[in-house]
Amino acid sequence: AVDAILAMAATLTVVEPCSTSLGSDAFSIIYYDGKMYGLNSSGYSPRTISAKQVRELGYKKMPEYGVIPVTVPGAVSAWIALHERFGQLPLTTIMNPAIHYAREGYALTPVISQLWKEAAEEFRANKEIPGIETWFDTYAPGGNLPKIGDIVKLPFHAATLEKIAKTNGEDFYRGDIAERICTYVKKIGGYLCLEDFMDYESTWVKPICVEYRDHKLWELPPNGQGIVALMALNILKGFSFHEHNADAYHKQIEAIKLAFADAYTYLADPACMYVTVDDLLSEKYAESRRSLIKANSQIYMSGKPNGSNTVYLCAADRNGNMVSFIQSSYYDFGSGVVVPETGVALQNRGNSFSLDETHPNCLAPRKRPYHTIIPGFVTDKKDNPMGPLGVMGGFMQPQGHVQMMMNLFDFDMDVQSAIDAPRWQWTSGKSVLLEDRISREVYLELLKKGHKAEFSSRFYDFGRAQIIFKQQNNVYVGGTESRADGIVLAQ
Numbered sequence: 001a002v003d004a005i006l007a008m009a010a011t012l013t014v015v016e017p018c019s020t021s022l023g024s025d026a027f028s029i030i031y032y033d034g035k036m037y038g039l040n041s042s043g044y045s046p047r048t049i050s051a052k053q054v055r056e057l058g059y060k061k062m063p064e065y066g067v068i069p070v071t072v073p074g075a076v077s078a079w080i081a082l083h084e085r086f087g088q089l090p091l092t093t094i095m096n097p098a099i100h101y102a103r104e105g106y107a108l109t110p111v112i113s114q115l116w117k118e119a120a121e122e123f124r125a126n127k128e129i130p131g132i133e134t135w136f137d138t139y140a141p142g143g144n145l146p147k148i149g150d151i152v153k154l155p156f157h158a159a160t161l162e163k164i165a166k167t168n169g170e171d172f173y174r175g176d177i178a179e180r181i182c183t184y185v186k187k188i189g190g191y192l193c194l195e196d197f198m199d200y201e202s203t204w205v206k207p208i209c210v211e212y213r214d215h216k217l218w219e220l221p222p223n224g225q226g227i228v229a230l231m232a233l234n235i236l237k238g239f240s241f242h243e244h245n246a247d248a249y250h251k252q253i254e255a256i257k258l259a260f261a262d263a264y265t266y267l268a269d270p271a272c273m274y275v276t277v278d279d280l281l282s283e284k285y286a287e288s289r290r291s292l293i294k295a296n297s298q299i300y301m302s303g304k305p306n307g308s309n310t311v312y313l314c315a316a317d318r319n320g321n322m323v324s325f326i327q328s329s330y331y332d333f334g335s336g337v338v339v340p341e342t343g344v345a346l347q348n349r350g351n352s353f354s355l356d357e358t359h360p361n362c363l364a365p366r367k368r369p370y371h372t373i374i375p376g377f378v379t380d381k382k383d384n385p386m387g388p389l390g391v392m393g394g395f396m397q398p399q400g401h402v403q404m405m406m407n408l409f410d411f412d413m414d415v416q417s418a419i420d421a422p423r424w425q426w427t428s429g430k431s432v433l434l435e436d437r438i439s440r441e442v443y444l445e446l447l448k449k450g451h452k453a454e455f456s457s458r459f460y461d462f463g464r465a466q467i468i469f470k471q472q473n474n475v476y477v478g479g480t481e482s483r484a485d486g487i488v489l490a491q
Contacts, residue, residue, distance in 0.1 A: 002088075003088055014161075015112070020075070020327045023070075023329065023345050024347055025373065026327040028326070030322075039078060042369075044368050045368075045369070046071075046193065054355060063351065065132065065337075067337055069335060070190060070348060071369065074202060077200060084168075099165070102155070107150070107151060116145060116146065117145060122332070122336075126336065138338045156342055161343075173197045180341075181339050184339045208220070208221050208281070210237075212236075215378055217405055222267050227277060227280060228256070231262060234283070235255040235286050235289050237286075246441070250451070262303060264302070268359075280305050311392060312391065323388060329345060352371065353369045373397065378469070388466075389466075391404065399426060419465045422438045432446070466479065
């Protein structure tokens, strides 16, 4: 299962570079040989950057593109940590498919083509930002964007993958690749230095959970936003749902709004948080937040407890090992900066930092930002594994986890139906997007309740999900996203 995840994770940096890259971050929950493990491979900010410096450059908030929001890439470190602890095949064998597709080429698929085109439009509008021109050199050479069915080749990407495989990641963090990244970042006004790369390591963490309808949803602790899904489910389990009607949608949306109100106030690098996970997930606190949900839509403040783009992968094997893995550049193609002759497209995770010195998520040296990507895992209430669950899509992710859990355990859907069911996404205030397959009756009822609801036909507004569940007879059941270029594979 781990070998399969690593092969897919490396290959997706090649065939879906809009969503993930060699400059990405990653998180994972692993159920291996009867035990559950968590891995946080999010990068930290450079040691020489600060909120004051960025404000002095004229920014009132963190920029979206260019080198300022670039943090140390963690995904390659995740691959190495997982391989060293659980891998069986040689890393060179695992990464051969990715190297092959990068060097020999692959046919561009429809969804990726659309995201590629939209990213190009965004970067053209921001071409004055230093480093953006390197994106066009790599992904639109000569100004020509690849179209659906065109063969895409990324030879520099292939060479970098080979170095990673042959050196067990050392070259990426302590060798030639690291030096090239840092030299180029410095040249165009960035802050990353070689010491930032040399010191970086993934962190093994203990997953956290809440019980919901005789099952448990497991997430990783902050700095990821998995706790948002857990807080919302903690609120929702105090209600009974018999049908997926307007009232059910209303309560789901209000619970998510309450959870995000707390997340936006408290969530940060765990070393900088001044409330604890236990405080935020306590039954008493959930009860107090639940009592705030009324018949009409509200705008919530955080309570006082005591004290863009992504790929999601899951795999299971005949021995009962299962992996929930998520990897992301954040925005489409991240920062827009590609290090010349390496194929390394740098993420823009630092965009999530605040520049407010009083906020726990304020930008500071060697600090991990609030992070959107979250792998999920489901067990029964006795901690027997069912399997991995994930939904890609920025701040949609915890909202997707909540909707998947309710589809499965409130509305008794199978895994594929739970994925295919129409979704919603709360965006801000009282605003909520509804997938255009949600009934007009539900839409009108939500308007009556004060929600600023509107329909959207854009598939990427509602995330992309995958699930693998293990049944009692040891049969695996997989579901994959109909809104994306995805597939369930078995061997």
